[in-house]
Amino acid sequence: MKPDTTSGNRGLDLEEPLLFELSRPGRTGVDLPEAAKVASHLGGLDREGSIGLAGVSEPEVIRHFVRISRNNYSIDANLYPLGSCTMKHNPRLNEKMARLPGFGDVHPLQPESTVQGALELIHTLGHWLKTLTGMPAVAMPPAAGAHGELCGMMAIRAAHEAKGDTKRTRVLIPESAHGTNPATAAQCGFTVDPIPGNDRGRVDLAAVRAKLGPDVAGIMLTNPNTLGLFENDVIQVAEAIHSVGGYFYADGANFNAIVGKARPGDMGVDAIHINLHKTFSTPHGGGGPGSGPVAFSKALAPYAPLPMILEDGGRFHLIEHRGDKGEPGEKSFGRMRTYNGQMGMFVRALSYMMSHGSDGLRQVAEDAVLSANYIMASCKDDLTSPYPGPCMHEALFDDRFLEGTGVTTLDFAKAMIDEGYHPMTVYFPLVVHGAMLTEPTETESKESVDRFIHVLRTLARRAKSGDAQFFKNAPRYSPRRRVDETAAARNPILRWTPPAPKAQAAE
Amino acid sequence: MADRRYTKDHEWIEINGAVGTVGITNYAQEQLGDVVFVELPPAGKKLTKGGEAAVVESVKAASEVYSPVSGEVVESNAELAKNPAMVNTAAETTGWFVKVKVADAKEVSGLMDAAAYKKFVDGLH
Secondary structure, rough: OOOOOOOOOOOOEOOOOOOOHOOOOOOOOOOOOOOOOOOOOOOOOOOOOOOOOOOOHHHHHHHHHHHOOOOOOOOOOOOOOEOOOOOOOOOHHHHHHHHOOOOOOOOOOOOHOOHHHHHHHHHHHHHHHHHHOOEEEEOOOOOOHHHHHHHHHHHHHHHHHHHHOOOOEEEEEEOOOOOHHHHHHOOOOOOEEEEEEEEEEEEEEEHHHOOOOOEEEEEEEEEOOOOOOOOOHHHHHHHHHHHOHHHHHHHOHHHOOOOOOOOOHHHHHOOEEEOOOOOOOOOOOOOOOOOOOOEEEOOOHHOEEEEEEEEEEEEEEEEEOOOOOOOOOOOOOOOOOOOOOHHHHHHHHHHHHHHHHHHHHHHHHHHHHHHHHHHHHOOOOEEEOOOOOOOOOOOEEHHHOOOOOOOOHHHHHHHHHOOOOOEEEEEEOHHHOEHHHHHHOOOOHHHHHHHHHHHHHHHOOOOOOOOHHHOOOOOOOOOOOOOHHHHHOOOOOOOOOOOOOOOOOOO | OEEEEEEOOEEEEEOOOOEEEEOOOOHHHHHHHHHHEEOOOOOOEEEEEOEEEEEEEEEEEEEEEEEEOOOEEEEHHHHHHOOHHHHOOOOOOOOOOOEEOOOOOOHHHHEHHHHHHHHHHHOOO
């Protein structure tokens, strides 16, 4: 549906073609001297065709990227309720610290003596993570949450193997776990054995006990789980898994709901990854890389990956190779990436921790939980929740309130785009019908959350009023109308191809 | 009509002699929404009852299709792999997934018949 304008633009929303469609032969942003004619020494392997770079001038490039950047949705623009992703404000103090000389310009191959401050920062961040999780060891290298899971499960596998125990092939994973958990277990060669939830949305403790056996390597439990609920049988789960010699991996993606309030180490956890890009506010989702350090229990600490940082009388050393017997890193499962971790994220995360302090971090968790419960409670007359509150940091709705309206969760999400919101996470978790997982985070003001609640409730009432067509036609105000997601997935067009040259008109 | 049985995970199996044809039910395809991709096992692959037989991906989610019985894959539906939309248009006929040489006929008789499956589905939601 094109706007009724001559240009195709709609006010400040400027219609922009692809960079390649802007391309004109020979156009460029730089003026280079003609290449000298030289004899080719390429033995007949000279390039024959064009390499396909767009020919555009500097102002065209600038305008192109500025125009398409206006179609971005970001946490810097509005509330970003994408459940499970923790899209909170990224404080600018963190950015300032990350750009300080000595942090912003260090290189991982610099001699140890020249990066003592950087190593101390990583070591200090590790100390905070150990204190906040109540666990004795931490591995800093993992590059993201799922990478952290892999790190934890590799340590569990290494611990079993070190005991000569290679018969443990099964990993228990509740249905309310993050989707990456089963993938991680499978990647490590384990078989995934799903554990059903109970009618309170928590893991079924009896089912966990029934699945125990000498072939169980461990359990992967997300706590708070993806239904936004705290697993209150977590200690019994830990005792059960330990009773058969298995280890307890906790997915810490939702640590932001309990940071400063509860410590995974007290829950019997053996390994937990911490998403610095969620709990500790480092930019993500297109804004920067993730970072997923893993805290370990005493039992798993010896198997942590390399490199590790060791302090010795105020000096910091990188242990990069497995040591001999009795030396640091002797039992490490080895290296899982190049270099030492996401330095830029380490600086930001530590800035966040130090600027908040321990009391501030506790308030982060409290306010995140308060915001989510405020949404859940405010919407209870208009939307439906599969499990009664209170919830943790995420308010989960199902689609029962849409029953008989002809409006689906997808339609509802599309209508939210018109209202200026990135939709919440939809159709996840899979165990909830037509799920809408909503995470406001602690960084929204009450006014901002109120506006969001008002939109949710008004849309729900509109759906129930019989105006299904309003939802089927959404979004109306986005740069593109409703996308045919089915056709796009069945027949994806993954690259631009130049149009066929126009045939010469007959004279 | 040949004997057709159903699982709680919404697969159907129809037995013809020693071979069972496996697909997902109409209810399952409705829940999945528009299917965009189907991954089928190669002939000769050993399946276990309740284990993964295939993967079906819709605009909403990727889900596993579990084998209703143990046995060996004798054929996958090549047409379905080319045209995954058949899961939506013909889930219980030409949109079948695999044909399995059934290892133990007793596993089949333990599954729900059409009436029991209908009752099971009516009990959901």
